[in-house]
Amino acid sequence: MFRDILKKGRRLAGLGSLVAALTVTAPAMAQDKEPIVFGGSIPLSGVFAFAGIHLHAGLTDYTSWINSQGGINGHPVEYVMEDTAYEVDRSVAAFKKISGSSSPATYYGDSTGFMKAIASELNSMGTTLMSGASFATALTDNEQYPYQFIPGPSYSQMFGIILEYIASQGEGGDMPNVAFVYSDTEFGKDPIENGKARAAELGIEVVEEIVTKPGSVDVSAEVLKLRRVRPDYVVFHGYVLSPINEFMVQMRQMGLDTQFMGTFWSSDKLIIDKMGADADGYMGVMPYNYYDSEESGPMLDALRAQAEKSDPDAGYRPTGYIQGWFNAMVWTEVIKRTLDAGKELNADNMAAALASIEDWDTGGIIGIPVTVKDMSFPVGRIWRVNAEAGRYEPVSDWIHLD
Amino acid sequence: MRIGDAKQTYEADEAIWTSNTQKLWFGLLLLILLLFPFMADSYLLYLGCLVGIAVISTTGLNILTGFTGLISLGQAGFMGVGAYTVAWLSLNTGLPFPVTLLLAGLMAAAVGILVGLPSLRVKGLYLAIATLAASVFLHFIFAEWESVTGGMGGLSLEPAHLFGWTFQSDFRMYFIIVPLAVLMVFAARNVLRTRVGRAFIAIRDRDISAEILGINLLRYKLMSFALSSFYAGVAGGLFAYFYRVVTPESFPLSMSIFYLAAVIVGGMGNLLGGILGAAFMTLVPEALKLLTAALTPFYPNAPVFMSPMLEIIFGALIVGFLIFEPHGLAEIWHRIRRFFRLWPFRN
Numbered sequence: 020m021f022r023d024i025l026k027k028g029r030r031l032a033g034l035g036s037l038v039a040a041l042t043v044t045a046p047a048m049a050q051d052k053e054p055i056v057f058g059g060s061i062p063l064s065g066v067f068a069f070a071g072i073h074l075h076a077g078l079t080d081y082t083s084w085i086n087s088q089g090g091i092n093g094h095p096v097e098y099v100m101e102d103t104a105y106e107v108d109r110s111v112a113a114f115k116k117i118s119g120s121s122s123p124a125t126y127y128g129d130s131t132g133f134m135k136a137i138a139s140e141l142n143s144m145g146t147t148l149m150s151g152a153s154f155a156t157a158l159t160d161n162e163q164y165p166y167q168f169i170p171g172p173s174y175s176q177m178f179g180i181i182l183e184y185i186a187s188q189g190e191g192g193d194m195p196n197v198a199f200v201y202s203d204t205e206f207g208k209d210p211i212e213n214g215k216a217r218a219a220e221l222g223i224e225v226v227e228e229i230v231t232k233p234g235s236v237d238v239s240a241e242v243l244k245l246r247r248v249r250p251d252y253v254v255f256h257g258y259v260l261s262p263i264n265e266f267m268v269q270m271r272q273m274g275l276d277t278q279f280m281g282t283f284w285s286s287d288k289l290i291i292d293k294m295g296a297d298a299d300g301y302m303g304v305m306p307y308n309y310y311d312s313e314e315s316g317p318m319l320d321a322l323r324a325q326a327e328k329s330d331p332d333a334g335y336r337p338t339g340y341i342q343g344w345f346n347a348m349v350w351t352e353v354i355k356r357t358l359d360a361g362k363e364l365n366a367d368n369m370a371a372a373l374a375s376i377e378d379w380d381t382g383g384i385i386g387i388p389v390t391v392k393d394m395s396f397p398v399g400r401i402w403r404v405n406a407e408a409g410r411y412e413p414v415s416d417w418i419h420l421d
Numbered sequence: 422m423r424i425g426d427a428k429q430t431y432e433a434d435e436a437i438w439t440s441n442t443q444k445l446w447f448g449l450l451l452l453i454l455l456l457f458p459f460m461a462d463s464y465l466l467y468l469g470c471l472v473g474i475a476v477i478s479t480t481g482l483n484i485l486t487g488f489t490g491l492i493s494l495g496q497a498g499f500m501g502v503g504a505y506t507v508a509w510l511s512l513n514t515g516l517p518f519p520v521t522l523l524l525a526g527l528m529a530a531a532v533g534i535l536v537g538l539p540s541l542r543v544k545g546l547y548l549a550i551a552t553l554a555a556s557v558f559l560h561f562i563f564a565e566w567e568s569v570t571g572g573m574g575g576l577s578l579e580p581a582h583l584f585g586w587t588f589q590s591d592f593r594m595y596f597i598i599v600p601l602a603v604l605m606v607f608a609a610r611n612v613l614r615t616r617v618g619r620a621f622i623a624i625r626d627r628d629i630s631a632e633i634l635g636i637n638l639l640r641y642k643l644m645s646f647a648l649s650s651f652y653a654g655v656a657g658g659l660f661a662y663f664y665r666v667v668t669p670e671s672f673p674l675s676m677s678i679f680y681l682a683a684v685i686v687g688g689m690g691n692l693l694g695g696i697l698g699a700a701f702m703t704l705v706p707e708a709l710k711l712l713t714a715a716l717t718p719f720y721p722n723a724p725v726f727m728s729p730m731l732e733i734i735f736g737a738l739i740v741g742f743l744i745f746e747p748h749g750l751a752e753i754w755h756r757i758r759r760f761f762r763l764w765p766f767r768n
Contacts, residue, residue: 063728072725079721101710102728107671108471111664112707115591116464132671135577136664143589157574203564205573205670 052094055354055364057082057347058123058147060113060133065104067129067152069259070284070339074152075100076329077336077343078127084325091351092358098347099123107132114140123147124364125350127343131155131205134167141166141366148353148369150346154283156209159393166366168373169395170346171306172420174206174256177282178214180304180399180418185252186221187415195251198227200241200266207233207257210282214254226250235262242269245277255281264294267301278302280401286411287338291404299406302414306399307345307384310336311410316383318348345384352376370394387417435614437607454603458595466591468707473598474659475699479683480609480692481652486681487689488613489645490625491540495552497676498559499536499650502529503657504667508576509569511661518581518588518597518662525658526651532559533650540642544628556677563669575668578661588662598659605652610692612648621645625690686742688749697750706735 059078062071082098090096099121101113110133117123128134128151135157141149142165149167156175158164172180182197189195199214201207211228218225226248229241245253245266253270255263258281267279279301281290286303294301308314310323322344326336356372357364378388389396397420402411428434438444458466482496503525510521539551563570570576580589581597588594612618620641623631632638661667679702687698709731716723746752 061724063724064732068729075725100724102713102724102731104706104728104732107664109706112464112467112471115467119462119464132668135575135666135668138577139580139589139665163577205575205668208573 052090054095054097055091056117056121056123057096057098057125057127057350058114058117058121059098059100059127060103060110060129060151061100061127062105062129062152063102065106067105069289070152070337071102071105071129073337073339074127074129074343076326076333077340077345078347080322080325080329080340081344081347083329084321085347085351091354094358096351097121100127103129103133105129107136111136118144118147124354124369125149127151127346128153128167131157134158134164138164138167145366148350148366148373150349152342154395155205156213159395161394164394166370167394168349168370168391170342170349171283171395172304172397172399173393173395174210174282175213175217176395176397176420177304177399178210178254178256179217179397179420181254181280181282181401182214182217182221182223183418183420184304184401184415185223189223194222194224196224196226196248197252197254198229198245198248198250199225200229200231200245200253200255202233202257203230204233204257210256231262233258233261236265238262238265239269242266242273245270246273246275249275250277252278252280255279255285258285260285260289260293263290263301264297267294268297271297280304283338283342286402288335288410289337291406291409294406296406298404301404302401303411304399305338305402305411306396307338307341308386309338309402309411310341312413314383314386316381318382318384320383322384341384345381348381348384349373349376352379385417387419389419392420437610437614451603454599458592463591466595468704470591470595470598470663472700472703473595473602474656474663475680475683475703476602476696477605477659478653478656478680479687479695479699480606481649481656482680483684483687483689483692483695484609484613484621484652485645485649487684487691487695488618488625489621489642490544490628491537491642491645492545492549492681493552493646493649494549494674494677494681495533495536495556495559496649496653496680497672497674498556499529499533499653500657500660500676501559501563501667501669501672502532502650503654504661504671505563505570505576505657506654507658507661508578508667511578511581512576517583519583521581522601522655522658525661526654529654529657530647530651533646533653534643536650537643537646540646541639553674553677556674560669560672563672570667570669573669575666575671577666580665581662591663594659594663598663601655601659605655606692606696609652613692617641617644622690682739686739686749688751691749691751693754694749694751697754701750705738706731709734 061075062068063075078098082096085096099117103110103113110129114137126147126149128149131153134153141147150170154169154171154174156173158167158169159173185195185197199211201211215225227245231238263285270277281303286305290301291298308319353369353372357368362368373391376391378390380388385398389398398417400413400417401415403414405412457469478496478500485491485493506525506528507521510516510524536552536555540548543551564573580587588597620636623636624641628638683698683702684695686701688694713724713727
């Protein structure tokens with residue numbers, strides 16, 4: 020019986036090897052060039068899975084789309100990922116596994132913790148360029164993180180964009196004041212000091228700072244603090260939904276006419292879906308056009324077509340999907356620039372190619388041509404919830420920070 | 422075939438090695454551990470290092486929870502103390518790693534003694550809550566004492582070094598982590614066969630009886646906390662050198678639960694159980710990914726639906742062990758050994 024099991028095992032292993040060999044070699048045979056690998060530590064389970072599933076879909080669909088366009092300079096693209104459950108040690112394990120087996124040119128990291136933990140190894144490898152879910156300000160430090168970039172503005176830059184918008188509302192009259200409400204996490208505290216400094220430069224008074232646990236529910240005491248100072252704007256950061264909804268509902272019940280704003284991860288449709296009419300007027304900074312916005316462009320149209328093709332029943336695609344797609348778009352651009360210059364595809368050359376991006380037309384994903392600064396794309400736009408229409412609508416022009 | 426394990430002297434009862442066969446198997450294990458990094462790829466090497474760190478921390482917790490009967494949810498906090506000590510010393514003094522790791526252990530031990538003070542009055546779930554509070558308190562210090570800990574951004578440190586050698590790669594770190602893990606498990610085994618170890622077990626079995634027998638509860642409970650925290654501090658120090666970045670979020674409460682689960686799944690009050698539990702908790706989630714890899718060629722969307730399933734399977738495995746083998750993996754291991762010892766006879 021044991022022999023039978025062994026025999027079956029060998030047969031299965033043989034079949035598996037054949038399937039794996041065909042899967043790997045088929046595109047290469049078809050396009051006759053070495054495949055380029057996009058790697059990824061993706062949180063398909065765990066606390067960040069709500070976004071990870073869409074990031075994964077964005078990366079998968081972009082890979083299908085770019086291969087349908089002939090790949091990158093004739094090289095087919097493979098996307099190799101592993102689930103991480105949003106745990107740093109498992110993200111690092113996935114990186115080691117994928118790096119060892121597939122030599123990825125670019126890699127998607129699922130958290131700031133992972134991006135920091137892998138930095139020394141990434142720097143010593145010198146083969147891979149990395150970006151991901153993190154918009155952490157620390158990653159704009161080129162000395163420490165020369166091979167990591169942010170696929171949009173950093174959290175500090177998002178605050179900069181929000182504060183520029185607020186300042187623009189005060190032109191010709193009283194400058195509005197603002198309160199910062201953020202979570203007691205590395206994510207939450209990231210932009211606060213830079214935000215306060217920028218507010219001071221713009222003449223905006225920060226009248227209150229409130230720190231809460233992410234996902235807090237009982238915020239009555241904090242709401243009372245805000246009632247005392249009556250801020251014109253409250254900027255949330257470091258949350259996905261709660262306690263933003265609690266603050267908004269309670270402050271509106273108190274008759275305050277405060278306006279509420281948030282950063283990337285708290286500016287998706289989830290707020291509209293969960294809050295309904297109470298979400299009306301909430302504003303967020305977003306570097307990309309929303310899937311259901313009225314904007315268009317060749318790449319945005321391609322994204323919508325590919326999303327429709329891959330899953331016709333999915334309907335709206337969250338911002339995580341667009342973020343995943345945009346990451347892969349930047350990787351493609353960087354790889355293309357490197358290959359076009361006749362250079363070897365290594366981290367130094369790709370980082371140099373990234374730094375050379377100037378006035379790049381993203382085909383409608385971002386509404387204006389973008390320039391890379393400090394390994395980030397410091398651009399965004401303020402969008403406001405129209406609860407009746409069930410979507411975000413732009414209320415500012417695109418703001419590109421210098 | 423061995424048919425008995427009769428011990429006729431106290432020395433024989435205390436001996437670490439009970440037979441030459443045991444020494445042979447242990448020698449073989451050491452040889453495998455020595456050759457492993459030369460044969461493993463970077464992924465397996467990383468997992469090997471991770472298991473090594475987990476073994477040290479789990480062994481420490483096993484001394485406290487498994488042998489002394491004091492439940493702790495502060496293991497991640499103690500590891501954090503060790504990690505920050507190493508990071509701070511490495512950045513500000515440039516001391517070599519044996520010194521920083523030793524100081525990390527001692528610092529964690531000192532904190533462990535403080536945290537252990539409530540254990541003189543409370544035990545069981547109450548002590549678990551007291552250690553949980555300590556863990557929250559330590560997390561607060563890691564996050565807020567910016568001049569020392571770097572605040573929420575944490576500290577990045579240089580690789581471990583000794584006599585001009587730097588230990589930057591996983592390959593080199595393996596030769597720090599795994600020998601230390603072996604040494605510390607061995608040291609734990611040694612401590613547990615002394616008066617101190619017997620005092621721990623007596624306190625676990627019935628603390629009032631232990632006191633009547635002349636065991637000073639204050640001294641031995643705090644000693645257990647100190648020893649356990651020392652192990653956690655060294656494990657935290659290795660964690661810091663391994664990832665070369667330490668932030669408050671590196672040591673969440675879930676990490677303490679992870680180690681407690683490793684002790685329970687492996688087998689409480691059994692050093693081998695701690696080792697097996699640490700390996701199980703670290704490696705099984707990785708091994709389960711093979712299922713996804715096997716399905717992906719047939720169902721490209723397999724990662725999306727399999728990933729949450731794997732978490733459920735992992736949880737079910739833990740529950741299964743607790744139901745069908747409450748004594749943990751160590752007992753399963755002993756049963757396998759007994760089977761081969763008696764082979765080819767069944768009974």
